[in-house]
Amino acid sequence: MPKVAIILLNYNGLKDTSECLESLKKINYDNYEIIVVDNDSKNNEADILENNFKNFAKIIKSKENTGFAEGNNIGIRYALNNNHEYILILNNDTIVQPDFLKNIVLTSLESKADMVSPKIYDYYHKDKIDRLGQTYTKSGLCYDRKDNKYKLFSLSACCALYSSKLLNSIVDHDNYYDPDFFMYAEDFDLGFRTILMGYKAAISDQAIIFHKGSASAGKKSDFSLHYLHRNSMWVVLKNLPSKLLLRYIVWIIAMQFIIVLYYIFKGKAKLILKSKWDSLKYLPRILRKRKIIQDKRKISNKELMNMIENKLIIKELI
Numbered sequence: 001m002p003k004v005a006i007i008l009l010n011y012n013g014l015k016d017t018s019e020c021l022e023s024l025k026k027i028n029y030d031n032y033e034i035i036v037v038d039n040d041s042k043n044n045e046a047d048i049l050e051n052n053f054k055n056f057a058k059i060i061k062s063k064e065n066t067g068f069a070e071g072n073n074i075g076i077r078y079a080l081n082n083n084h085e086y087i088l089i090l091n092n093d094t095i096v097q098p099d100f101l102k103n104i105v106l107t108s109l110e111s112k113a114d115m116v117s118p119k120i121y122d123y124y125h126k127d128k129i130d131r132l133g134q135t136y137t138k139s140g141l142c143y144d145r146k147d148n149k150y151k152l153f154s155l156s157a158c159c160a161l162y163s164s165k166l167l168n169s170i171v172d173h174d175n176y177y178d179p180d181f182f183m184y185a186e187d188f189d190l191g192f193r194t195i196l197m198g199y200k201a202a203i204s205d206q207a208i209i210f211h212k213g214s215a216s217a218g219k220k221s222d223f224s225l226h227y228l229h230r231n232s233m234w235v236v237l238k239n240l241p242s243k244l245l246l247r248y249i250v251w252i253i254a255m256q257f258i259i260v261l262y263y264i265f266k267g268k269a270k271l272i273l274k275s276k277w278d279s280l281k282y283l284p285r286i287l288r289k290r291k292i293i294q295d296k297r298k299i300s301n302k303e304l305m306n307m308i309e310n311k312l313i314i315k316e317l318i
Contacts, residue, residue: 002105004032004086004161005079008057009071011039014048016093016212021053023095029102033058033084037075039065067182072157076176080164087167089187091158093212095123100207104161107204114166114199115191117155118207130211131156132203134188135317137309138248139255140236142188143317150314153307154191155201158211166199172292178234180282184224185231192239195307198298225268226275229259233279238290243301251312 006024010017017036024034034057038046050059060074072089079087086105090096100118108116122128131144136153144156157177167176170193177186191201236245236252245252256276263272 001029001031001102002085002109003083004029004088004101004105005075005082005084006032006034006088006090006101007072007075007079008034008036008090008092009039009068009075010036010041010045010049010092011065011071012041012043012045013092014041014043014045017045017049018052020090020092020094020096021049021057025056026098027096027101028098029105032101033079033082035060035075035078037062037071039067039071067179068157069177069181069183069186070175070179073174073176073179076167077174080167085164086161087164088161089157089159090209091211093123094120094159094209096210097208100209103207104204107202107207108161108163111202113202114163115155115194115201116161116204117201118159118204118209120156120158121208121210123210123212126210130213131158133201134191135309135314136188136192136307137311137314138251139312140232140240140248140252141255141313142185142232142235143314146317150317151307151309152201152203154188154195157187157190159209160187166194169197170194170296172289178238178289180285181231181234182227184227185235189231189235189238192235193293193296195304196239196241196293196297196299222268222271225263225271226278229272229275230279233276234282234286237279237283237286238293241294241297241301241304244304255312 036049036057037060039062046061076087104116104118117133120130122130129146133145133152134154135143135145135150178189260272263269
């Protein structure tokens with residue numbers, strides 16, 4: 001079986017990371033290496049992990065909190081430099097079934113999909129789906145899918161297997177996830193870039209993990225809202241081809257106004273307006289990245305349109 005690197009990012013999450021690593025000890029796949037990148041956690045968490053999981057996991061210690069995007073890039077660089085054929089990004093607040101990795105890899109090999117996700121269930125309600133990849137609408141919004149009713153567009157970095165071929169084809173200045181994102185929507189951005197290059201995503205129905213969710217930042221905290229709303233704009237500005245951007249621009253702008261109005265009633269208008277302003281403040285930098293991405297594009301506008309949901313909002317996925 002192909003050699004797989006499993007990358008976990010730890011930031012003040014010792015308990016969750018330890019539980020995840022304990023579940024990984026039980027997997028029935030032989031050819032893998034576990035890489036834990038510690039993002040400058042407090043209370044000597046990196047040293048504790050190194051001591052508790054020596055000879056099982058490689059612990060890489062970052063001297064600063066580089067965010068989810070760059071933290072995982074650190075692990076990806078190490079894995080690719082050590083000739084791993086696949087890279088599995090796995091949230092530290094998950095536990096896995098013993099056969100999850102074998103089934104994900106088999107799905108990739110059999111379906112020839114270079115990015116594959118398992119079925120991700122809710123950790124606290126084990127019969128409830130947490131997410132099945134991501135779907136994308138014409139208004140520029142990305143949602144976590146809950147079933148197969150909506151089109152599969154990309155994958156959540158909660159758990160995503162990428163081939164080394166895919167990652168090497170999208171690398172930009174030694175980066176895979178865009179480090180400017182820091183955290184949130186970086187997985188959607190990476191997925192969008194790979195789709196434009198002709199890669200496809202798949203869900204492995206036989207692979208199962210359980211996810212706690214929002215363990216690091218807190219559900220809909222001001223911190224998460226800022227990065228989510230700033231970065232979601234960046235995804236559109238970087239990746240949507242010009243003709244489709246013009247086609248959907250009215251819906252995209254209308255949705256941004258709706259979002260601002262919604263958060264006015266929530267008392268967070270200033271926060272959301274700042275996130276939108278920050279998304280435009282770095283526009284020249286984003287446009288430089290856009291040119292690189294669009295120059296690499298291989299699929300047609302028609303092919304991309306067929307992957308986008310012709311909806312403004314999907315209420316049941318909010």
